[in-house]
Each structure stands twice: as structure tokens, then as C-alpha cells.
Amino acid sequence: MNQRTLTVVAVLLLLACALPFLVSNYRTFQFTLVLVYAIALLGLNILTGYNGQISLGHGAFYAIGAYTAAILMDRFGVPYWATLPVAGAVCLAVGFLFGLPALRLEGLYLALATFALGVSMPQLLKYHHFEKWTGGVQGIVITKPDPPFGLPLNPDQWLYYFTLAVMVLMFVLAWNLLRGRVGRAMVAIRDHHIAAEAMGINTAMVKSLTFGVSAFYTGVAGALGAIAIQFVAPDSFNIFLSIVFLVGIAIGGLASIPGAIYGALFIQFVPNIADEISKAAPWAVFGIFMIGFVYVMPLGVNGAIRMLLARLGRKAQNNRSTAGVTRPTINSPEEV
Amino acid sequence: MQPVNETRPRPGCSGPKGLLRVEAVSVHFGGIVALDAVSFSVESGQIAGLIGPNGAGKTTLFNCLSRLYEASEGSIEFDGHSLRETPRHGIAALGIGRTFQNLALFHTMTVFDNILVGRHCRTRSGFLASALSMPSVRREEDAARTRARELVSFLQLDSVADRPVAALPFGTQKRVELGRALAADPKLLLLDEPASGLNHEEVGALGALIREIRDRLALTILLVEHHMSLVMSVSDRVVALNFGRKIAEGTPAEVQRLPEVIQAYLGSAH
Numbered sequence: 001m002n003q004r005t006l007t008v009v010a011v012l013l014l015l016a017c018a019l020p021f022l023v024s025n026y027r028t029f030q031f032t033l034v035l036v037y038a039i040a041l042l043g044l045n046i047l048t049g050y051n052g053q054i055s056l057g058h059g060a061f062y063a064i065g066a067y068t069a070a071i072l073m074d075r076f077g078v079p080y081w082a083t084l085p086v087a088g089a090v091c092l093a094v095g096f097l098f099g100l101p102a103l104r105l106e107g108l109y110l111a112l113a114t115f116a117l118g119v120s121m122p123q124l125l126k127y128h129h130f131e132k133w134t135g136g137v138q139g140i141v142i143t144k145p146d147p148p149f150g151l152p153l154n155p156d157q158w159l160y161y162f163t164l165a166v167m168v169l170m171f172v173l174a175w176n177l178l179r180g181r182v183g184r185a186m187v188a189i190r191d192h193h194i195a196a197e198a199m200g201i202n203t204a205m206v207k208s209l210t211f212g213v214s215a216f217y218t219g220v221a222g223a224l225g226a227i228a229i230q231f232v233a234p235d236s237f238n239i240f241l242s243i244v245f246l247v248g249i250a251i252g253g254l255a256s257i258p259g260a261i262y263g264a265l266f267i268q269f270v271p272n273i274a275d276e277i278s279k280a281a282p283w284a285v286f287g288i289f290m291i292g293f294v295y296v297m298p299l300g301v302n303g304a305i306r307m308l309l310a311r312l313g314r315k316a317q318n319n320r321s322t323a324g325v326t327r328p329t330i331n332s333p334e335e336v
Numbered sequence: 337m338q339p340v341n342e343t344r345p346r347p348g349c350s351g352p353k354g355l356l357r358v359e360a361v362s363v364h365f366g367g368i369v370a371l372d373a374v375s376f377s378v379e380s381g382q383i384a385g386l387i388g389p390n391g392a393g394k395t396t397l398f399n400c401l402s403r404l405y406e407a408s409e410g411s412i413e414f415d416g417h418s419l420r421e422t423p424r425h426g427i428a429a430l431g432i433g434r435t436f437q438n439l440a441l442f443h444t445m446t447v448f449d450n451i452l453v454g455r456h457c458r459t460r461s462g463f464l465a466s467a468l469s470m471p472s473v474r475r476e477e478d479a480a481r482t483r484a485r486e487l488v489s490f491l492q493l494d495s496v497a498d499r500p501v502a503a504l505p506f507g508t509q510k511r512v513e514l515g516r517a518l519a520a521d522p523k524l525l526l527l528d529e530p531a532s533g534l535n536h537e538e539v540g541a542l543g544a545l546i547r548e549i550r551d552r553l554a555l556t557i558l559l560v561e562h563h564m565s566l567v568m569s570v571s572d573r574v575v576a577l578n579f580g581r582k583i584a585e586g587t588p589a590e591v592q593r594l595p596e597v598i599q600a601y602l603g604s605a606h
């Protein structure tokens with residue numbers, strides 16, 4: 001990370017820290033959800049954006065994370081913060097195991113398999129033999145954690161800071177992972193899996209582990225989401241959630257870390273805005289927003305921002321070209 | 337036949353019997369016999385040319401060496417290892433590097449990152465260590481970057497190192513592929529038509545580059561090429577295939593004179 005990026009990140013973090021004192025409790029709660037979604041979207045983006053494996057069922061991992069947290073808190077009295085690693089580990093294992101057979105599936109067929117997972121999750125959660133833990137259709141109500149050490153914060157503010165800390169940690173880990181050997185292997189598999197294998201990349205292992213890591217992120221997000229909303233029920237994790245996650249990474253920017261945050265802002269606030277514009281057909285308005293975003297920013301918000309920065313940079317120093325933002329074209333016989 | 341570089345020390349090679357031994361390898365695609373009991377060997381330090389008209393089975397042979405295709409019969413031994421027992425992703429670590437006839441770059445990545453991926457089999461950092469950015473990971477990454485930078489300047493790719501490869505001209509992309517293969521420190525380098533798409537001058541420079549790579553990096557090269565003057569000038573030995581069968585083997589001068597070879601080329605589109 002260069003000096004300028006570091007400065008921008010530091011300023012944004014300061015702003016994020018100031019936020020609960022600038023807006024209402026309800027807005028703070030909404031921004032907590034933005035942070036939660038950002039973690040979930042980063043998870044999906046690692047899988048789909050970086051590794052090229054499409055998932056139409058990530059809502060299922062979000063649900064597993066949420067229920068793990070809720071059950072641990074409600075039935076076993078586990079403190080809320082301790083549920084996160086457990087939720088993550090459960091999803092890591094489930095994701096890895098799901099990723100193994102999914103190795104045989106490419107593109108659309110993988111999409112179908114993950115769709116099946118996503119679409120069956122609410123029913124699994126309602127399954128009456130699990131009712132003892134899951135609470136069946138009723139779901140589980142959990143209590144909102146109080147701020148520790150007598151901190152002068154209300155529960156909404158505390159949960160916001162807690163979530164922010166987890167998010168920052170998860171983003172740093174992802175950044176480390178993606179910028180090095182493993183991240184390059186993921187992208188290499190997406191770009192050309194045969195060449196990747198010829199370079200010595202164990203594509204089967206990397207793809208399954210990537211599935212696991214992706215589910216881990218989305219599972220931790222699910223746990224945080226359950227704690228923030230204080231409630232889990234099967235129908236909040238229907239297939240629509242999975243699709244919305246996919247919308248989030250496409251709008252935010254595929255294969256980009258900050259894109260997860262832009263996407264999270266979009267999926268949290270645009271439905272509200274759409275609802276205010278038209279009570280009758282909010283999803284039609286949402287759709288118009290979505291098409292508008294994709295039309296104006298075909299590479300996602302992240303791509304648009306980078307393009308803008310590159311253009312400003314070029315204006316600033318005309319002799320040095322800043323590459324890396326244009327959509328790659330095949331063998332255009334220009335330059336050098 | 338004297339291997340040119342017999343005296344050069346070659347750590348880890350299997351001795352005078354040859355670095356690569358292909359024995360009676362056959363490959364079938366449905367009714368097509370792409371390779372028919374092909375045998376030959378390559379001594380370490382050699383540049384061996386593999387020629388033959390279109391469809392002769394040259395790329396198929398490379399794909400057997402990369403384990404992309406499974407030979408229905410025969411065996412391939414490399415540096416004391418049987419390739420049949422090596423998984424596809426283990427080939428690079430054994431020391432076989434390659435380029436592809438129709439480019440197989442990671443098109444969204446930069447030139448530099450493509451070359452870094454070539455280093456994958458010589459590095460170890462896993463998921464957890466990478467996420468935690470352990471000191472060992474950082475050391476390894478620094479070393480890999482240093483090596484990649486050396487290759488970038490060796491192949492004169494400095495000016496495009498940070499560009500995504502997809503936007504570069506064909507000839508430049510071919511050099512990136514070469515750099516990516518070299519990043520794995522191969523013992524044997526497989527080049528599949530490196531001269532295709534290059535102009536006359538570039539072909540001349542490529543010949544010199546191939547020899548320089550062999551000499552400076554002390555490796556063995558198996559070269560598939562239609563460009564006869566190039567193969568004949570750089571190769572120590574030449575193997576000729578036609579319709580999946582080996583029709584000739586020997587020094588460039590010998591092979592060029594053989595009537596079977598002349599016939600094969602006259603009889604085809606060339």
C-alpha cells in the first residue's frame with residue numbers, strides 16, 4: 001500500500017469512528033449492517049471476483065453463521081464475541097466440503113449447485129428435527145450486548161465499533177492473502193486454469209480452500225448480522241439474500257477489496273431509497289438504480305473510482321501513464 | 337552424438353542417459369492416432385528441435401509432458417521421475433517449464449504478476465501464513481519479486497512490467513510467457529512455436545535469445561518450430577514427426593537431408 005492510499009484509509013477510518021456521534025442510533029444501526037454486509041461481500045468477492053467461482057447461494061453461509069451465533073448465545077450462553085470464530089470455523093468447514101464436489105462443476109453448473117444450496121437453506125432451518133436448536137419457523141431472539149468496561153456508549157454504538165473492529169481485521173487479513181502468492185494463484189485459476197496448473201498450482205486444493213475462506217467470511221458476517229438484528233428466522237435467509245450479495249459485488253466492483261464496502265452501502269441503502277421513491281414498486285425502482293449503476297460504471301464503483309483517479313493522475317503528470325484500469329482487450333496491436 | 341554441454345555440471349540430473357526419456361508413447365483421440373509409439377531422449381544441456389508438418393503431434397507430445405494429455409501407452413521419464421506418477425500440478429516442481437502455442441497467459445494480470453505466478457512452484461506460503469503476513473511469507477515474496485525483476489530486465493520487459501498483458505502485442509506476450517516459464521527455474525524448457533507471429537528480425541533475435549537462455553541459465557530446451565532456419569541453426573539434435581510417428585532423428589544437417597523429411601514437408605501444406 002502506498003503513502004497516498006494509506007492516508008485515504010486512515011482518514012476514512014477516522015470518519016468511520018466519528019460516525020456514531022454524528023448520526024442517530026437508527027442510522028448507526030444501519031451502518032453496522034453496512035459493515036456486516038461488507039464482510040459478507042468480501043467473502044463472496046474472494047470466491048467469485050478473484051477465483052471465478054460463481055455462487056448463487058452465499059446467503060446459506062450467512063444463515064449458517066447467523067444461526068451458529070444465535071444458537072450458541074441462546075442455548076449455550078456463549079458470549080456474543082466468542083460466537084464469531086465458531087461461526088467462521090463452521091462455515092469454513094461446510095464451504096470447504098461443499099467446494100470439493102463443486103470442483104467438478106464449471107460456470108453455470110456451479111451456479112446451479114450453489115443455487116440449490118441457497119434455495120434449500122430456509123427449509124433446512126425449519127426442519128422439525130432441528131427445532132430444538134433452531135426454534136423452527138419462530139426463529140431465535142437474542143439480546144443485544146451491552147458495552148463492556150462501563151464504556152460511555154449505548155448498545156448500538158458499541159456494536160457498531162465492535163463490528164468495525166472485526167471488519168478492519170478481516171479486511172487486513174484478506175488484503176494480505178490476496179496480494180501475495182495465494183491471491184495470485186486464485187486469479188491465475190480464474191484467468192486460465194490449465195496454465196495455472198502447468199505453473200504448479202494445485203487448482204483443486206486452492207479452489208476448495210478459497211470456497212472455505214469465502215464461506216468463513218460470509219459466516220462471520222452472518223453471526224455479526226444476527227447479533228446486530230437480535231433475531232434470526234429461516235425466511236430472512238431466502239435465496240433473495242444470495243442474489244442481493246451477488247448484486248453487491250457486481251455493483252461494488254468484482255475482484256476488489258474496497259468494492260465490498262461500496263457494494264454494502266448499495267445493498268443497505270438503495271432499497272430504502274427505492275422504498276421512499278415508490279411504496280408501490282420499490283423493487284422496480286431498485287432495478288432501475290441497479291441498471292443505472294451498471295450502465296454508468298461497468299466495472300463497478302471501484303472501477304469507476306480508479307478510472308477517475310487515473311485520469312486525475314494523468315492530468316497531474318502528463319508524461320507518466322497510469323495503467324491498470326481499462327477493461328483488458330485481447331491483443332489490440334497498439335503501443336510499444 | 338556428443339551433447340554440446342557435456343562438461344557443464346548439472347545438479348540433480350540423471351546422468352548420461354538423458355534428462356528426458358520418451359519411450360514408445362502413443363496417444364489416441366477417438367480414431368485419430370496423434371502419437372504412435374514415439375521414442376527419443378534429450379540429453380541435459382541440449383537444445384533439441386522437434387519438427388513436423390501441421391498435425392504431426394508435436395503439441396500433443398508437449399501436452400503429454402505437461403500431463404494435460406494421458407498417453408495410452410509408453411512411459412516418460414524425466415530426471416529420474418516417471419511422469420505417470422506425477423500429478424499435473426507437480427510437473428513444474430520437477431523442473432519442466434513450458435510455453436503454449438496459442439498463448440495461455442493470465443490476461444487480467446500484469447506482466448510482472450504473470451511472471452510471479454511462474455514462481456509458484458518454487459514458493460511455499462499457504463493461506464494462513466499469507467493472511468497473517470508471517471515474516472517467512474514476506475521474505476519469500478521479496479525473493480520471488482527480486483527473481484521476477486531479474487527476468488523482466490533479462491527479457492527487456494521493463495517498460496511494460498506493470499501493464500496488464502492482454503493489451504500487449506503478440507510478440508511481447510510471447511516473451512512474457514517465456515519469462516513466466518523461466519521463473520520456475522526449470523531444468524527442461526518446452527517452447528511451442530516461439531517464433532510464430534514474429535517478423536524476420538525478431539526471429540533472428542529469438543535464436544540468439546534461446547541460445548543465451550540455455551547457456552546462462554544452464555538448462556535444456558525442447559523446441560517445436562516450423563521456422564526451419566531457426567530450428568536448424570539453434571538445435572543440437574532434431575527429431576522429426578509425421579502423422580504421429582517419428583520419421584527421423586539426428587543432427588540438423590543429417591535430418592535436413594533425409595528424403596522422408598523432405599517428403600513429409602513437400603507432401604503437406606508447407
Ligand SMILES: Nc1ncnc2c1ncn2[C@@H]1O[C@H](COP(=O)(O)OP(=O)(O)OP(=O)(O)O)[C@@H](O)[C@H]1O
Nearest residue numbers: 365368370388389390391392393394395396397437
Ligand atoms: N484435444 C484433442 N482432441 C482431439 N484431437 C486432437 C486433440 N489434440 C490434438 N488432436 C489431434 O492430434 C493430431 C496432432 O495434433 P497436434 O496439435 O499435436 O499437432 P502439431 O504437430 O502440434 O501441429 P501444429 O504444427 O499445427 O501445431 C491432430 O490430428 C489433431 O487434430
Ligand SMILES: [Mg+2]
Nearest residue numbers: 394395396437
Ligand atoms: Mg502444435
